Amino acid sequence: MTAIDEKLVELGIILPEPASPVANYVPYVVSGKEVFISGQVSIGPDGLITGKLGRDLNLEKGIEAAHACGVNLIAQLKAACEGDLSRVKRVVKLGAFVNCTDEFYDQPKVVNGASDLMVAVFGDAGRHARAAVGAPSLPLNAAVEVDGIFEID
Structure with a gap:
């Protein structure tokens, strides 16, 4: 068990099976020392977290949704690293989309769930660079979607 696996256990995080693509794309691409992970939607232990922040969901639920996206990113990353998360050298960048109303302005706070x-x-x-963007809708009515770029050895 790697130190990262031990940290996941300490945090009470059980990585799910990496989600399969729902359209014509791959879940990740390894190019040299970089892993590009496709957008992961807010699927948590109880299923897909859906709805629009500022109407259907409060900030706390949005943070939970972004956290779920982060867990799913790590699951894909583990698959890309052939099961060995000790190969991860850096989280380079996260790109996040928050399904929200026009009046919702706390996208950065929501995305902190993943960060x-x-x-x-x-x-x-x-520690990483990132974008946190509001969106009028997301696939499957997901509350949040996050993609990522990671450096590995």
Whole structure:
């Protein structure tokens, strides 16, 4: 068990099976020392977290949805690293989309659900650049979708 796997256990995080694509794309691409992970929607242990922030969901539920996206990113990353998360050298960038009303302005706070998870799991290597964007709708009515770029050895 790697130190990252131990950290996941300590945080009470059980990685799900990586989600299969729902359209014509692959879940991740490894190019040199970089892993590009396709957008992961807000599927948590109780299923897909759906709805629009500012109407159907509050900030706390949005943070939970972004956290679920982060867990799914790590599951895909583990698959890309052939099961060995110790190969992860850096979380480079997260790109996040928040399904929200025009009047909702807390996208950065929502996306902290994923960002805080990366730092909790990977330490300083989890600090990353990011975008947090509001969207009028997302696939499957997901509350949040996050993609990522990671450096591996």
